[in-house]
Amino acid sequence: MPPDSSSPTVTSICCIGAGYVGGPTMAVIADRCPDVQVTVVDINQARIDAWNAADLSQLPVYEPGLDAVVARARGRNLHFSTAVEEHIAAADMVFISVNTPTKTKGIGAGQASDLRWVEACARTVAKAATGHTIVVEKSTLPVRTAEAVQAILAAANPNGGSRRFSVLSNPEFLAEGSAITDLEAPDRVLIGGNDPSAIEALAALYASWVPQERILRTNLWSSELSKLTANAFLAQRISSINSIAALCEATEANVQEVARAIGTDSRIGPKFLKAGPGFGGSCFQKDILNLVYLCRHYGLEEVAAYWEQVVSLNQWQQQRIAHVLITKLFGTVSGKHIGVLGFAFKADTNDTRESPAIRICKELLEEGAILQIVDPKVSEQQLAQDLGQASGAGEGRWHQVPDVEQAATGADALLLLTEWQHFAQINWPAVAALMRQPAWLFDARAKADANAARAAGLNVWTVGEGQL
Template identity: 75%
Template sequence: MTIQRICCIGAGYVGGPTMAVIADRCPQVRVQVVDINQARIDAWNDADLGKLPVYEPGLDSVVERARGRNLHFSTDVEASIAAADMVFISVNTPTKTKGLGAGQASDLRWVEACARTVAKAAKGHTIVVEKSTLPVRTAAAIQTILEAASEGEDQPTFSVLSNPEFLAEGTAIRDLETPDRVLIGGDDPAAVEALAEIYANWVPQQQILRTNLWSSELSKLTANAFLAQRISSINSIAAFCEASGADVREVARAIGTDSRIGLKFLNAGPGFGGSCFQKDILNLVYLCRHFGLPEVADYWESVVALNTWQQHRIARLVVQKLFGTVTGKRLAILGFAFKADTNDTRESPAIRICRDLLEEGAQLAIHDPKVTAQQIARDLQQEAAPQPDALSGTGSWAEAGSVEDAVTGADAVLVLTEWHHYKVLNWMALAALMRKPAWLFDARAVINPEQVRAAGLTLWRVGDGEG
């Protein structure tokens, strides 16, 4: 079974970069990325590569090489499915906000809609690949929908595979080009090998893992749960370090040299964000309760609870340090994306911290090199506004065009995203623009403490017992 045409439904953070790399590495395969969002498709097709809808280092070069050759972006969903040998489903699976499982279970309405569209439009035999992160046994629902379309003579037939993504935003292209592993789950050996052959164009065979469908689906949830667990664990120790006089970076270095633990994901900070960690853990919690494992559910739920606590703790700490009130005070927020090298703000720690400070009446000046003011407004559920009367008690925020604009007149600076630019700022010059006494709250521990203190700023650094 040789794959000549691929269709990917969903042109977002996963579908776009993944298909771009497949097209780049497999010039013999025609790759069509489809989405019903016309504006998103227009952005992927824009001659200005700086306007791609996803910011990811290296993505523009990959798209430039493949687009128009064997990589195409379109809103013609059904025709693209009909022409494809293999269809990837790469649509959003957010946490449900209402109904059964609200707050924990995944909302699968778009996955089901994709399956029904594939069932309607496919011709001949089509391999359907789950690329979205899905609950265990979602493939059974997809198979049921597709099988209903296979009844009768001359009807399409289908094989369903699970091929979860293991991408870190900011390094997604590197993760795709040199992956730790590629995981393919399925019960049809021919379909599994057809997909494996695609990846084998650039991935060594020993790194292409084959499992059954359910193990593949669960592996994605488990990987994210384990990584998030490490972040919550080190943040719990960071709080203890601040209380006891220890330094969390020294503790992390000491335990990270243990080969059984390792150094990765031991950087204390404002907590995890992004589209996957919280969503996937809550999904795992829901599934554990569904299968009668409440103790296991409680354990994983505590990872999310501590992450939320860490963000509220940082906001409370800012208020406490600034004489018990931030009402009317200007606070410079450096970074709104959930991590550096991405414009993604989903579940960003900055959202909860900023909301808490707005509730306290703060006047926020927010700077981020890649996040738009429109996105910040959506996340904070509050439009940007001029600063009201300082003692009105009403919190407001405004976009700052530069770091200098953000800190001018500010009582404090909060570093919430570890953008490289923030690591090399001239704090002597910036401190002169601030109102005294001035604070720097480094929630990412990326600023040079000696330079900050030499500039006359009072420093709090996450996990630092001297703060």
């Protein structure tokens, strides 16, 4: 569909939320649309200061290539500010890109999304916007959330004044670690809405660098539900291959060979068939639980139970890996040093939200292990927050170390949990010499050179293969 010539021209964008989605997305839009002024606003002064830091290595989000994009656009047409209402008032288009965590109490606790920040954004837009403002849902939201946003905006104009609002859904489909590539060359851009001219105004922005055939237009509800569904399907594949990994270990099959065999089937394809410690990140578990809650709300109990099992199996996989390690170390890890290689939920990110390492490490700490954790991008402060305790010495405690060698010093085992590339290039003879024998490598990512580790004298367990 060609752009509608009657669509409003967007010259100023305001994005509420300077996090993992808002910051990189707006940076790429500013980079590719140099005639559009883009301002990212947030009430967190420290976060905004970090986005404005002269040293681009201090950006609050780590993504390969992000620093170069910010360097090109910041100060030209990309800005970061805490003046929220001022920039909403000046904007033709406002993106809502705030956190929607799972509720921890009240109706739907443990499954439903907490929409307090989305509602707060809608009310702020209703108060500050001027003229015709296109409001774009960028946060991952339950289907039909736009109804609430529309109601709040409509209440701001009870008598049909000069202000007018159009609400669109434009969910993100970013994979952390490759977000810039995903933004610059997306599989698709999805725009849902009921106002054709507003849809085309947003489509025109993306058309600056995205081919028209990749810009999909739907109604609001289909767009909102598509994001939850995409994440559910991807997470389902991870749980599915991990279930087969456990069976492979029991039967002496090799999950990597099984994945390659089934992945060559064009109906299945090879992606997301990598066995590991399970999915993590900010979206998969949250979105599936949200889908479960919505299905139960609409009386679809069997559908809810189906998707709930995807999360249950993911948690089981993490517990299983911890139990395998304990069993192999003679049934106890109390007082034993375990080197943990990686803590972020995946490589090339500093994000630890719902990281499999959290549950696995907590299990080991509860059993009295002493953890020596190395991750190139995760801070000690973040480790303490995720593990619920400060670093320290002694049984059931942990401390951060700067490299693999120190993680291995005095350790009975190394546990590889994040697929950082340098973990594939470990000097195993040197590392094995630092460990207490008999020593183990537990590779939950099938990333390390298992043959080299065995040649150096280590026992090796690899996910989906077991001990060879």
